[in-house]
Amino acid sequence: MGYKSILSSASSEVFRTLADPTRRALLERLIREGELTVQTLTLESGVSQPAVSKHLGVLKKAKLVVERRNGRQTHYRAQSEGLAPLLEWLEFYRSFWTERLDVLERVLEDMNP
């Protein structure tokens, strides 16, 4: 399993960033609902507004979200380009395992019952 080839520093950052369930939940909400303010995101998040802001900062650093200031409000939305490493990871392992299962099929044919 060729970890390093697929785990460039960009993708490790994305994985590290999303290892946190609160950050995953925030990103999921932004993907689902579009642009939201920090206040709106704080509702339902189960954590304080400063904590939400901090998590959003980490997501922003990993290029998973972008912010837009409008007066005193800060709006966030998901940035789908930032998710490319995850999708690459899925694709890599999907083809790795598909190939292996093809070989398993042949091994089973050759085995005694």
Place this chain on the structure above:
Amino acid sequence: MTPTTPATRSLVLEREFPHSPEKVWRALTEGPLLEQWLMSNDFLPQVGHRFTFRSNPNPNWNGVSDCEVLEVVPPLRLSYRVEASGEEATTGMRTVVTWALSPTEKGVRLRLEQSGFLDKDEANYVGAGFGWPRFLGKLERLLGDLR
């Protein structure tokens, strides 16, 4: 267990084989057979057993994965932790591979789930890992909706 559709890319793969669950179980758990389709190994079907998978090294990777058996329920369920070895291990990435077998009329359906890739400081990595395929599956559906 959630059913998977071919349209949803995720790290769950399912395949049906016209063989008995016991035979497929042997191919998953007997080292020499496992080597024929996956990688050379010193696997033993014992919970807590530590082993390695070895493949050809390349300039980016020493080819060795450090593994540990987490669950053995013959001939239905097998899971192990897989972690890049050596220098690569410092990235802190871990993954859990789970095999589930269910008998069908024609033989057996084999389900593979790969989850994980969590930071080393994530204490309960197995539990947390189970959130991953759900997250990734959901993510892709959501992204599909956006396009």
